[in-house]
Amino acid sequence: MEEKEIIAYKDKSGQIIDTQTAEQTGCNDCEPIYFDNSPEALEVIRHSTAHLMAQAIKQLYPEAKFFVGPVVDEGFYYDFRVDEKIGDSDLKKIEKKMQELAKKKQPIERYCIPKEEAKKKFADDDLKQEVMKRITDDELCIYRQGDFEDLCRGPHVPNTKFLRNFKLTRVAGAYLGGDENKEMLTRIYGIAFADKESLKNYLKMIEEAKKRDHRKLGSELGLFMFDDEAGAGLPFWLPKGARLRAKIEQLLWKAHRKRGYEPVRGPEILKADMWRTSGHYACYGENMYLTEIDGQEYGIKPMNCIGHILIYKHDMHSYRELPLKYFEYGVVHRHEKSGVLHGLLRVREFTQDDAHIFCTPEQIKSVVIDVLEFVDRVMKIFGFEYEMEISTRPEKAIGEKEIWDTATTALKEALDENGFEYGIDEGGGAFYGPKIDIKITDALKRKWQCGTIQVDFNLPERFELEYVDENNERSRPVMIHRAILGSFERFIAILTEHFAGEFPIFIAPTQVIFVPIASEHTAYAKELAGSLMEYDIDCDIDDRNESLAKRVRMAEKQKVPMIAIIGDEEVKSRKVAVRDRRVRKQYDLDAEEFIKLIKEKTSEVRI
RNA sequence: GCUGAUGUAGCUCAGCUGGCUAGAGCACUUGAUUCGUAAUCAAGAGGUCGCGGGUUCGAGUCCCGCCAUCAGCUCCA
Numbered sequence: 183m184e185e186k187e188i189i190a191y192k193d194k195s196g197q198i199i200d201t202q203t204a205e206q207t208g209c210n211d212c213e214p215i216y217f218d219n220s221p222e223a224l225e226v227i228r229h230s231t232a233h234l235m236a237q238a239i240k241q242l243y244p245e246a247k248f249f250v251g252p253v254v255d256e257g258f259y260y261d262f263r264v265d266e267k268i269g270d271s272d273l274k275k276i277e278k279k280m281q282e283l284a285k286k287k288q289p290i291e292r293y294c295i296p297k298e299e300a301k302k303k304f305a306d307d308d309l310k311q312e313v314m315k316r317i318t319d320d321e322l323c324i325y326r327q328g329d330f331e332d333l334c335r336g337p338h339v340p341n342t343k344f345l346r347n348f349k350l351t352r353v354a355g356a357y358l359g360g361d362e363n364k365e366m367l368t369r370i371y372g373i374a375f376a377d378k379e380s381l382k383n384y385l386k387m388i389e390e391a392k393k394r395d396h397r398k399l400g401s402e403l404g405l406f407m408f409d410d411e412a413g414a415g416l417p418f419w420l421p422k423g424a425r426l427r428a429k430i431e432q433l434l435w436k437a438h439r440k441r442g443y444e445p446v447r448g449p450e451i452l453k454a455d456m457w458r459t460s461g462h463y464a465c466y467g468e469n470m471y472l473t474e475i476d477g478q479e480y481g482i483k484p485m486n487c488i489g490h491i492l493i494y495k496h497d498m499h500s501y502r503e504l505p506l507k508y509f510e511y512g513v514v515h516r517h518e519k520s521g522v523l524h525g526l527l528r529v530r531e532f533t534q535d536d537a538h539i540f541c542t543p544e545q546i547k548s549v550v551i552d553v554l555e556f557v558d559r560v561m562k563i564f565g566f567e568y569e570m571e572i573s574t575r576p577e578k579a580i581g582e583k584e585i586w587d588t589a590t591t592a593l594k595e596a597l598d599e600n601g602f603e604y605g606i607d608e609g610g611g612a613f614y615g616p617k618i619d620i621k622i623t624d625a626l627k628r629k630w631q632c633g634t635i636q637v638d639f640n641l642p643e644r645f646e647l648e649y650v651d652e653n654n655e656r657s658r659p660v661m662i663h664r665a666i667l668g669s670f671e672r673f674i675a676i677l678t679e680h681f682a683g684e685f686p687i688f689i690a691p692t693q694v695i696f697v698p699i700a701s702e703h704t705a706y707a708k709e710l711a712g713s714l715m716e717y718d719i720d721c722d723i724d725d726r727n728e729s730l731a732k733r734v735r736m737a738e739k740q741k742v743p744m745i746a747i748i749g750d751e752e753v754k755s756r757k758v759a760v761r762d763r764r765v766r767k768q769y770d771l772d773a774e775e776f777i778k779l780i781k782e783k784t785s786e787v788r789i
Numbered sequence: 790g791c792u793g794a795u796g797u798a799g800c801u802c803a804g805c806u807g808g809c810u811a812g813a814g815c816a817c818u819u820g821a822u823u824c825g826u827a828a829u830c831a832a833g834a835g836g837u838c839g840c841g842g843g844u845u846c847g848a849g850u851c852c853c854g855c856c857a858u859c860a861g862c863u864c865c866a
Contacts, residue, residue, distance in 0.1 A: 259861095267792095267793070268793080351860095352793095352860055352861070353792090353793060353794085353860080353861085354792070354793070354860060354861030354862070355791065355792025355793060355860095355861065355862060356792080356861070356862045356863095357791075357792090357862055357863075360862070360863070361863090362790080362791075362862080362863055362864095366791060366792050366862075367792090367862095368792075368793080369792090369861070369862080371860090371861080401799095401800075402800085408857090408858090409857095410796095410839070410840095410856070410857045410858080411839090411840095411856090411857090413857095414856085414857065414858085469864095469865095514866085516865085516866090518864075518865075519790050519791090519863075519864070520790070520857090521790065521791070521792095521861085521862080521863080521864095522790095522862095522863075522864060522865075523858090524859095527866090528864090528865070528866085529866095532866065534866065536866095631865080631866070632866070633866085634866075665866070667866085668866040669866045671866080672866055673866085697826085699823080699824065699825060699826095700823040700824065701823065702823085727821095727822080727823085728824095728828085728829085729822095729823095729824060729828075729829055730823095730824060730825060730826060731824085731825090731826060731827065731828070731829090732827080732828050732829080733826090733827095734825095734826045734827060735826090735827035735828060736827085736828090737827090738826095738827055739827080745826080747825070747826065749824095749825055750825090751825085759825080759826085761826065768826075
């Protein structure tokens with residue numbers, strides 16, 4: 183067996199020191215990093231592959247100027263400027279050149295020079311100047327392979343021979359430094375591994391993800407559609423999708439009622455002054471759809487808070503009523519930029535499973551703890567793992583700093599007391615308060631932001647909300663906004679990809695499909711379907727004039743969990759031949775047993 | 790919104806460098822078949838080639854604008 187080669191070192195603090203640096207400055211107490219797929223090794227390999235790509239681009243497009251080329255979660259990229267347009271077809275060409283360069287086994291060398299000297303050296307390269315502006319070090323390092331040199335902090339592999347298992351995945355545009363107002367550079371993304379096998383597996387995973395794409399499955403399974411003429415980002419729910427959605431809505435409705443939430447409903451549009459009072463007009467106005475009615479400006483709601491607030495204000499409230507929980511499947515409209523729309527994951531009209539809890543400041547912690555229990559229950563039912571993150575005060579915000587601090591502390595305590603782990607997103611809060619975001623991890627280990635719990639001290643102030651406290655005096659309640667799924671649209675998109683379209687029977691659009699073998703068996707199938715419909719179980723009967731084999735195939739392709747075949751034998755003995763997709767088994771059951779089984783399977787889930 | 794790519798029947802796609810009435814498979818309709826677990830046979834219907842301009846004797850094919858989609862940037866449920 184070939185001994186693994188060392189491509190870099192790791193020092194005590196965990197920092198990666200490449201072999202070039204180690205040679206120049208030494209490295210005490212360093213552990214070697216071998217040429218394999220460890221996270222550290224991949225970082226070095228991918229970073230060097232980015233450089234190799236830059237070298238190839240420079241040879242193919244001599245006028246190219248380079249900005250930055252970092253390693254990211256999904257591989258690496260390099261941002262650069264060329265005069266020509268680079269399309270997907272050019273990737274192959276660049277890849278080929280990279281292979282060619284890698285084969286030359288060029289050593290990668292490093293040398294450092296004072297910043298001033300570097301500035302002179304790259305005087306005619308405005309992008310390099312831009313990079314240097316961001317670096318505070320006095321000495322800058324340059325890596326060289328063959329005739330290609332690039333300003334870089336490293337680390338890099340010692341030789342280009344280590345860079346063989348890579349693939350350029352896509353071309354895209356990216357703003358210089360992520361700033362929308364600056365010029366747009368060309369960005370090429372790529373991925374690299376130590377061995378061929380891992381690269382192949384990675385590409386296979388991407389293929390798998392493509393097969394699960396909710397947009398593809400959504401149209402194959404007849405869940406939803408979009409219509410170019412009707413407008414971008416405006417989903418239409420087809421019968422199968424609407425069934426699926428209705429089941430989730432019903433399940434969740436009951437779960438809310440059980441937890442003391444009251445259903446309410448506000449109007450879709452409100453006068454613009456309302457949005458001015460709330461602060462939405464100023465802070466969220468660019469995303470709102472505005473219209474004029476009888477000379478008055480109105481805004482279509484982008485959030486449901488105002489409706490719930492006005493309902494709260496309609497009555498006097500005693501401290502005895504708190505916490506008061508209003509919930510609504512609220513339809514909201516947000517003018518998202520056209521480029522960000524993405525299937526059901528990002529749309530312009532969507533329905534939130536929204537609730538607002540009015541409580542005293544002292545109750546925040548216990549209310550949040552209750553919501554966390556609710557979230558946990560729902561996530562478990564659908565088989566999702568999740569993580570949480572607290573977001574703190576953003577730059578564009580309303581409300582006093584002290585108020586923000588109090589609220590943020592309450593959120594942290596609620597999580598701490600329950601032993602939940604969480605991350606912190608500094609400055610990531612909504613403009614009206616800090617929040618806990620719930621991020622789902624799906625079957626392919628991808629993370630999605632769905633649920634959210636947001637404390638709000640500001641809107642109660644702006645709308646002068648009150649309750650009568652135990653001393654018969656007026657006090658100001660706190661509001662907690664929360665959503666568990668986030669929106670039905672996004673949640674169903676994630677659910678579809680998570681289950682690859684094979685929804686569990688309790689939410690499947692078609693829970694049972696009857697396939698009568700010949701036309702004289704249809705009556706019995708209808709009778710059984712009728713019984714199941716009594717229990718809100720969605721069943722279809724496929725009595726089309728097609729072969730049995732074909733109809734079974736169609737049912738399988740539609741991923742129906744239970745297929746019930748009805749023929750002479752079944753009619754005669756009042757049985758059902760069941761084909762269970764989940765356990766991939768076939769068995770016979772008496773009609774009564776069958777109905778009981780389906781009833782159990784569909785109702786065992788309670789949130 | 791920005792960068793790049795794409796847009797032919799409900800879906801997946803073919804249609805060479807501009808040239809007769811635009812094709813295929815699946816789905817759909819009709820007829821035959823009445824069938825025991827992943828595609829029965831036959832026939833039929835379905836498209837102002839995303840929309841609007843332009844170049845040309847002639848445009849699905851070339852040019853411009855718009856719309857939509859895709860991959861990203863940025864933003865978010």
